[in-house]
Amino acid sequence: MGSNILETEGLSKKYAGVLRVNDLDIRIKEGEVYGFLGPNGAGKSTTMKMLLGLVKPSTGTISIFGKPFIEKNRIEILNEMGSLIESPSYYGHLSGKENMEIVRKLLDVPKSNIDEAIKIVRMENQMNKKVRYYSLGMKQRLGIAMALAGFPKLLILDEPTNGLDPAGIEEIRELIKALPQKYGMTVMISSHILSEIDQVASSIGIINHGELIFQERKEALENERKPYITIRTSDMEKTCNVLNIQKPKGNFSELNLGILSDEAIGKAIYTLNNHNIMIYRIEEHRRSLEDIFLELTGKELTL
Known part of the structure; x- marks a missing residue:
């Protein structure tokens, strides 16, 4: 993994005297998929808008590609970035193809870039249709194609699976995971759905009430998710005695044997048979990410 491609220090945004984003220190390494997770209204979109220069921070600094994100560097930095924030921008009376041609001219990129971006989001057969007749999912795909058109070093996607059906969500998920290796892109993706981020991200940042309450590589979480074994038998009390396990308080229908090797x-099975x-049942469980986040942060995410 490379050096940090994006860093913020004390990034904050106040609206009408209320802190919507409070003192964020975000670190995104080159070549990773950074999952930005938080409930609706937590400050994800506001943060991403600040990273794109669409909203001015109240306090704090942003550094992208090793350069401070200030007025004199703004255009140079933005030329290497692609984004889809909230919902795609498009001309409804024009076809998908015409919309992509406008993007091509604005970005001054070759036609091959546009063809490749359309192919990546699997929209080849929809490009002659007027965008106003697109489904929500098709509009979302077009927005992602527009964000990809310049094949940016850093891609920022705000809730990119919005409006997609389960098959579409799976396709976009696979696409996002492939972007770093296949095209050398670093991706920042936001979502309010924990399982979504879990499946695509290599690093995770959690924002709640405008504050970054967790930021870590996913491997750190995987160590907390080692599988444990539960068992249900014909005589649970005898099972506790035979396996030298402390009997749980109250009524219990299964026993947690903890983390065990095969x-x-x-x-354990051999011993129980001999007695x-x-x-009746032996099962392997893994703690959910949600359980771990609750434990690590002490805060409940209302997702």
């Missing part, structure tokens, strides 16, 4: 599970205890 060999240890085999021995004439029938095993």
Whole structure:
């Protein structure tokens, strides 16, 4: 993984005296997919707009590609960025093809870029249709194609799977995961759906009430998600005695054996069989990301 491609220090935004984004120190490394997770209204879109120069920060600094994101560097930095914020911008009375041609001229990129971007989002057969007749999902795909057209170094996507059906969500998910390796892009993607971020991101930042409450590479979380084993038998009390496990308080229908190797599970099954205890069910579980986030942050995410 490379050096930081994007950094913020103390990034804040006040609207009418209320802090919508508070003191963010974001770190995005080159070549990663950074998942920006938070409930609706947490400050995700405001933060992304600041990173694109669409909203002026109240306080704090932004550095992109190792340069301060200030007026004199603004155009140079933005030329290497692509984005889709909130909902795609397009001319409804024009076809998808005509909209992409406008983007091509604005970005001054070759036609091959446009063809490739359309192919990536699988919109080849929809480009002659007027955009006003597109479904919400098709408009979203067109917006992503527009963001990809310049094949930017840094791609910022705000809720890119909005309006897509399950098959479309899966396609966009696979696309986003492939962008760093295939096209050398770094991607920042926001979502209010935890499982969505879990499936695409290599690093995760969580924002809640305008504050960054967690930021870490996903491997750090995976260590917290080691699978544990539960068992249900014909005689749960006897099972506790035989396996030397402290009996849980109150009524219980299954036992948590903790993190066990295959060999240890085999021995437990062998021991229970020898004591004439029938095993009804043995299962492997992993703690959900949500459980871990609750534990790490002490805050509940209302997703």
